[in-house]
Amino acid sequence: MDSSVNALRSTHVLLVGESGWMASFERYLETETEATVDAVATASEALEAVREHRVDCVVCAADLGSSTGVDLVASIRAETTALPVVVCTADGDEATASAAIGAGVSDYVALETSPAGSLDGQFGDLRARIDRSIRRAKRSVTRQDRARQFDAIFHDTRTATWVLDPDGTVARANETARNRVPEPVEAVVGDPFWTLSRWSHDEAIEADVRRVVETALDGAFGHAVVTRSSAGESTSVVELSARPVHNGAGELVSIVVDGVDITERVTLERELRQSEELHRVTLNNMTDTVLMTDEDGEYTYVCPNVHFIFGYTDEEIRSRQPIDDLLGEDLFDREELAAKGVLKNIECTATDKAGREHTLLVNVREVSIQDGSLLYSCRDITKRKQREEALATLQGTARDFLYAETPYEIAQHVVDDTPGVVDLDASAVYLFDADENHLEPVAQSARMRELNGPLPSVRADDAGLVSDCFLDDEPLFFDDVHDSERLDNRATDLRSVAYIPLGDHGVFVAGSSAVGRFDAVSRELTDLLAATAEAALDRVRREGRLRHQERELQRRNAELTALDRINEIIREIDQALVGAETRVEIEHAVCDLLTDDDRFSFAWIGVVDSTNDVLEPRSWAGDERGYLDETTFTIAESAVEPAGRTAATQTVTTVDTVPARLREESWRSNALSRDFLSVLSVPLAYDEFTYGVLTVYADTQAAFDDTAREVLAELGETIASATSAIERKNALLTTSVTRVEFDVEDPTFVLSRLADAAGCELTYRGGVQQTEHGSDIFVGVERAPVDAVVTAASSLVSVEGVQPISSDESGGVVRLRVAQPFLALGLADHGAVVQRVTAGEDGTTVLVDVPETVDVRHITRLLSNSVAGVNLRSKRTLEESSTRDLHSRFLEQVTDRQLEVVQTAYYSGFFESPRESTGEDVAAALDISPAAFYRHSRTVQRKLFSTLFDEVGVAAFPATNG
Numbered sequence: 001m002d003s004s005v006n007a008l009r010s011t012h013v014l015l016v017g018e019s020g021w022m023a024s025f026e027r028y029l030e031t032e033t034e035a036t037v038d039a040v041a042t043a044s045e046a047l048e049a050v051r052e053h054r055v056d057c058v059v060c061a062a063d064l065g066s067s068t069g070v071d072l073v074a075s076i077r078a079e080t081t082a083l084p085v086v087v088c089t090a091d092g093d094e095a096t097a098s099a100a101i102g103a104g105v106s107d108y109v110a111l112e113t114s115p116a117g118s119l120d121g122q123f124g125d126l127r128a129r130i131d132r133s134i135r136r137a138k139r140s141v142t143r144q145d146r147a148r149q150f151d152a153i154f155h156d157t158r159t160a161t162w163v164l165d166p167d168g169t170v171a172r173a174n175e176t177a178r179n180r181v182p183e184p185v186e187a188v189v190g191d192p193f194w195t196l197s198r199w200s201h202d203e204a205i206e207a208d209v210r211r212v213v214e215t216a217l218d219g220a221f222g223h224a225v226v227t228r229s230s231a232g233e234s235t236s237v238v239e240l241s242a243r244p245v246h247n248g249a250g251e252l253v254s255i256v257v258d259g260v261d262i263t264e265r266v267t268l269e270r271e272l273r274q275s276e277e278l279h280r281v282t283l284n285n286m287t288d289t290v291l292m293t294d295e296d297g298e299y300t301y302v303c304p305n306v307h308f309i310f311g312y313t314d315e316e317i318r319s320r321q322p323i324d325d326l327l328g329e330d331l332f333d334r335e336e337l338a339a340k341g342v343l344k345n346i347e348c349t350a351t352d353k354a355g356r357e358h359t360l361l362v363n364v365r366e367v368s369i370q371d372g373s374l375l376y377s378c379r380d381i382t383k384r385k386q387r388e389e390a391l392a393t394l395q396g397t398a399r400d401f402l403y404a405e406t407p408y409e410i411a412q413h414v415v416d417d418t419p420g421v422v423d424l425d426a427s428a429v430y431l432f433d434a435d436e437n438h439l440e441p442v443a444q445s446a447r448m449r450e451l452n453g454p455l456p457s458v459r460a461d462d463a464g465l466v467s468d469c470f471l472d473d474e475p476l477f478f479d480d481v482h483d484s485e486r487l488d489n490r491a492t493d494l495r496s497v498a499y500i501p502l503g504d505h506g507v508f509v510a511g512s513s514a515v516g517r518f519d520a521v522s523r524e525l526t527d528l529l530a531a532t533a534e535a536a537l538d539r540v541r542r543e544g545r546l547r548h549q550e551r552e553l554q555r556r557n558a559e560l561t562a563l564d565r566i567n568e569i570i571r572e573i574d575q576a577l578v579g580a581e582t583r584v585e586i587e588h589a590v591c592d593l594l595t596d597d598d599r600f601s602f603a604w605i606g607v608v609d610s611t612n613d614v615l616e617p618r619s620w621a622g623d624e625r626g627y628l629d630e631t632t633f634t635i636a637e638s639a640v641e642p643a644g645r646t647a648a649t650q651t652v653t654t655v656d657t658v659p660a661r662l663r664e665e666s667w668r669s670n671a672l673s674r675d676f677l678s679v680l681s682v683p684l685a686y687d688e689f690t691y692g693v694l695t696v697y698a699d700t701q702a703a704f705d706d707t708a709r710e711v712l713a714e715l716g717e718t719i720a721s722a723t724s725a726i727e728r729k730n731a732l733l734t735t736s737v738t739r740v741e742f743d744v745e746d747p748t749f750v751l752s753r754l755a756d757a758a759g760c761e762l763t764y765r766g767g768v769q770q771t772e773h774g775s776d777i778f779v780g781v782e783r784a785p786v787d788a789v790v791t792a793a794s795s796l797v798s799v800e801g802v803q804p805i806s807s808d809e810s811g812g813v814v815r816l817r818v819a820q821p822f823l824a825l826g827l828a829d830h831g832a833v834v835q836r837v838t839a840g841e842d843g844t845t846v847l848v849d850v851p852e853t854v855d856v857r858h859i860t861r862l863l864s865n866s867v868a869g870v871n872l873r874s875k876r877t878l879e880e881s882s883t884r885d886l887h888s889r890f891l892e893q894v895t896d897r898q899l900e901v902v903q904t905a906y907y908s909g910f911f912e913s914p915r916e917s918t919g920e921d922v923a924a925a926l927d928i929s930p931a932a933f934y935r936h937s938r939t940v941q942r943k944l945f946s947t948l949f950d951e952v953g954v955a956a957f958p959a960t961n962g
Contacts, residue, residue, distance in 0.1 A: 008035040008131060012054060014048050015039040016046040016072065017061030021090065021111065025059075028123045041065075042073040050076055050083065057134050062096055070096065072194045073103040077496055082141050084133035088126065106133040115298060151218045160259040164242075166252045168192050168213045180259070192535065193257060202228070209240060216242035216255045225262070236263045247520075250903060288379045292372035297322025300372035301674040309360070311353030317844075326350060332364050340423040359385045382513035383521050386423075390525045393420035394532060401536035407431055407505065410536045411443035414508060414529065418445070422525045424510045424517065426494060429533070430458065430466055431506040439466055439506055449494040451513055469499040470507050475530075477514045477523060498523075502532035505537040559707060566711050568594055573715065577722040583691075586722055587619035590715075595622030601676060601699045605684070608647055615647050615693060625674050631667050641667040641809050645697040650690065652713050655679040656702040671697065680704040682713050686720035688857050689830055695718065727831050727854055736857055737849040739835070739878050744844040745869030750798045750818050751779065751839035757792035760784030761840030764824070765813065775822040776900070778805065779814055780909050783840075786812040803925060806908040806916055813907035823866040832859045845873065852877075891944045901926060901936040 011037050015026055022039065029037045038055070040046050043064050049055050058076065060069040069087040076085055084106040089096065107129050111122050160177035169192055173185045181188065182200050188196060194210035208224045215222030222242035228234060239262045245254045277890040283938055284777050289309050292301035298321055302314045310317065310326070320326055327350055334344050342365040350358050363377045386391045404410045411429035418427035426448040430439040441455035448455070458466045465486050469476050481487055481497040496518055497511035508530045530580070539647040574588035587605045594603040604620030615633035634640045635647045642653040658677050662668050671679065684691040694716055699705070704712070746752060755762045763780040781789050786807035793802040793816065801817035822848070824834040836847040851858050856875065864870045904926055909916025923933040 008033040008127070008134070011035045011056045011134060011208060013037050013130070014046060014055040014058045015060070016043065016058060017041070017064050017069070019061040019063070019088075019090070022061060024582050025123055029127070033127065041194075043067045043075065046072055047075055047079070050079055055083070057130060057137075059130060059652075060085070060087055062087055062100075070099045070103050070105075073100060073105045076278055077104040082137055082144075084130075084137040086126075086130055086133055122641050124747065134895065136346075152573065154201055158260065162193060162257040162259075164193055164213065164257060166217070166254065168194075168217060168929055170196070171254065177259070178699065198228075199226075211685070212240050212242045213255065213257065216244045216257075217252070219244050219252065222791075226606065234665075236261055237266045238262070249820060266518075273856040289781065291317075291323060291376040291378070292367070292374070292911065293323050293374050294371055295373050297324055297374075300370060307360060309351065309352065316353075327360070327362060327376070331362065337364060337366060350378075358382045387521055387525065390421045390423075391528075393417055394525070394529060397421065397529070398532050398536075401539075404536060404540065407537055407540055408442050410533055410540065411506075414533045415443040415445050415448075417768065418510050418529065421529045422510055422522055424496075424498075424512050424522075424526075426509045426512060427508070429456055429502075429506060429508055430455075430470075432504065437461070439470060448494075448511075449507075451511075452489060453492075459958045465497075465499050466507050467508070469501050473501050473503075475500045475527060477518050477526075479518065481511070496524050500526060502534045502537060505534060508533060559705060563711070565599065566708055569599060570711060570715055570718075572596075574718065579720065580722065580726065583723050583726050584619065586719060586726065588621070590694065590719055591619050591621035600696050600703075602627065602674070602697040603693050603695065604628060605694050606643055606647075608635065610689070615643050618692065623674065627670055627674055627676075631670050640665070640681045643693050644682040646683050646693045646695070648684060650683045652709055653679075653681040654704055654709060656704070658701075675699045677701045678703045680709065680712055682716035684716050684720040684723065686717060686724050687826070687829060687862075689720070689724065689862065691720045691723045724830055727851070736852045737878050738852065738875060740848050740850055740856060740859070740875045741873040742846045742848070742860075742863060743869075743871045743873050744846055745871070746844070746867040749839070749844060749867050750796070750816075750820075751837060752844045753796060754789065754792055754799065754816075755839040755844075757795065758784050758788045760789060760811070761838065763787075763839075764837035766835065766903070775814050775818050775820070775825065777818065777822055777824075778903055779816055780907075781811040781814060783810060785809070786814055789814055802843070805904055805925060815904065823863060826862055827859060830859065830862065832856060846870075849878070893947065894940055898936050898940050901928075901933060902940045905933070905937060 014027060015022055015037065016039075018041050022861070026037050026039055029035055043060075043066075046058060046060065050058065058072075060072055062069045064072060069089070073085050073087065078085060081104070085104075086107045086109060087100045087105050088109045091110045095587065097110070109126055109129055111126070119861070136500075158176070159174075160180045161174045162177050163172045165171050169190050170185070170188050172189070178185050178458070183197065193213050194200075194206050199209045205226045205228065212222035212224045222240075225237060226240060227237050239260045240257065242255055242257045244252055244956055245256060247253045268518070289306050290303040291299065291306070293299055299318050304314060306312060306314060312320070312634055322630045323517060324331070327347055331348060332346055337343050341522075344363045346364065347358050347361045348362060350360055352358060358380050359382045361379045361381050365375045367373060367375045369375075373424065388471050395419070395906045397413055400413045400417075401410055404413060408431075411431060414429050415427045419425050426443055426445055428444040428448050431442045432439050437460050439458040441457065444455055458464060460467055460470060463485065463486065465476060465481075465488070468486060476499040478484060478497050480495050481492070482495070492859075493513050494511045495513055495515045498510065500508040500510075500519065502508055510526055510529075537647075554960045565830065572593045573590055576593060577586055578585045582590060591603045591605060594600050600622065602620070602622035602624055604617050604624070606615040606617045608614075609616045613635050615635060617633075620628060631641055633644045633647075635644045637645060637648045642655055646651045656666050656678050658671050658679065662672065670952070674697075676699070678698045678701050680698075680703075681693055681695040684694055692714075696704075696712065744752070747756075750766065751762050758781075761782045763782070765778040767781050779789075784841050786804045790802050790804060793799040793814075798819050799816055800819050803815045805813040805815055807813075824837075824893050827834055827848060831851045833849045834846065835849055836845075838845050846863065848859060848863070850856050860870065860872065905911065905919075906921045906924055907918075908925065910919065910922055919933050919937075920930050923930045926933065938943050
């Protein structure tokens, strides 16, 4: 088989077309070659196979039916330029061949038909031409691949590459090299490579670079490492290599210089060396120990710091062969190690050179380092083990603290658990007593008592270790407490002692008879135990406060509940008072509502009987059971029933526990027999006027707290106020009054002072009006000009203003504004009406009408509270007509301002005939417009006539003849 067979081996050939010779050629290829042959009829099928990369060579006929072989070549070349395409035709011409070559055909074969019409004799030549096309395509692809590979190498972004001419001058450079020099490459082409600015700034570097290039010029490989460092730039290290390039004749044609920045690699190597040095130092100084042995346990490496754990030197450890003598036999399972490669955290016990036991954690690893096969790393966890055991004990202590309810229990737990936590057998706890200002030893271990004796109490202001620790809030540790000048007990056998403050709770003391027992771990554990105890003491205090707060909250809730209950009673009583028409209704309503729904057991209201000096019941409700009949309510300040005390003192009286003085006061047995366990009595007083006493009884002790007392005391005032209102109303309706005349010997009385200063006689005419600035009253002036009164009034502090209303030669009317409420107001609040007040040379008299429902003595007392020197002059009973009620109705319809306007007009003589003052004069006196005056005047007149004719009726006025 010739060489073409080998060319077609493992080649996929695609035959395209339906020419008659195509089938014969397909059989020929399959028989004579090892190629894979496929055949398709159309150009589209061929393109699909090409796009799927299923063929290595295309052989097509010139005529493909609807298209031509030339068209197929053009389509394939649009897809790829590397695939060989051979066009064959039996009837071709030069035009077809030219078109095929123009389309990029690999070969064009013109077949000649034999006389018999067969082409079989030409298949060998066709196969050879197909083979050449395939070989040419492969060589072309190889050249392209090599060109791309060269470009990839040449344009490597990590390597700067220069191509030099045989004289060492720059011919070309890749992009990376271009970026390494400041000037364009075109500017340095033809310059010696070693003169580039990248090297020329340093003579030594330039010499090294020139040596590398000259070595390559001599036909050898040149190499150098240069370090560049210039102002404003970081130091960089570049590895340069130069290779000579020869042609086929062995002549030097160029030099390729590669420059690789190895700064990072050099830095890493330097850091690695530093790290290795650091590891050596660390290995020599760390407390963990590393040992290496062979399979027999013989040492191949001993860490220099082996003495940290075992106390032996390197030579002494090596003399203790094998390692089992150091770490013990059966430390690990060899088969398990072989399976896992490493065994970690094997706990064992080893004895050091001094005979002390150490708890170790050992890691064993399979290695292959020099002669060693097993690596042991040992860590001493003796302190950690002790600390873990101490923490476990401390955890149990903390759990015990959770169930402790008092500071004394916590103190005892601390003393009991100190040996297990800090390995100290002497301990005590002092707790601070803030009331006594001293620290009391509430818990003490037996060993503490043995070494030190009984611990005394310590005052917080004493000089000593316990008090200093507590006040300074700083822990004190002593390797030998006898070295301290503040030690108060020099006979103590304690040596190592710690004083730890427990916040503001006290001090924890722990110690031993040995010196120097406090290392870092024991100090930490002692502090931790003290901190745990302090937290537990904080919890107990906090819970105690919470319990206290809870009790206080419950108490306040109970008070609020009681207050709500009392407020409900007060609201009901207020509603009853509003609707009451008589004093009896008020009193009965109050007693009924207080005892309704078992709120209180019994309530009653009594009034003072001045004849017998006792309290007489008027109204009551509740479970009385004859108590009022069997008890005498004497009015006195002590040793009597609470109602009598309140009547005597006019203050609230409370008895929280009726049985307390059962044998000393007789009323208590009567009350106790009716289950009255607590009593509250309040006066019914309003504006210094007393209407009796309200007394309430409860079936529980201490039923009346401060809030209840305040609320019921205010209720007493409300009841008295309502009673006063009822009596004022009844006073307006009554037809019988007592006219009382009083002499007043009070030189400070405003009318007395003014009459004396003006040398005249003054008469109160009425019209009292209370304003925010004082009281306005109309006063008649006789036997002196009005100007004299105005002048005298301006000098009196008690008179804030005076305005003449009318005047003549012998007198007139003025309106005074006095600073204090005029006495007529206070009396009117209780139904009494001041008919006349006269002040002059003969003294001052006050004439008052008192309704029959009002006690004259009360009116006398009220008048005495307003002015001094009050003496009763006369008293007589008058029957008034119904015009009193008519007057009341009229006053209810007019406003204060309207009444002021008509009173001013009346006293100024506006209604006289002829008029003494015009409307404009009255308006000016009132500081209003004339229109406003006439409007007020007409309104008052209309309301007066309405009262006379509409409400009283025509029948009240008999008809007259003519």
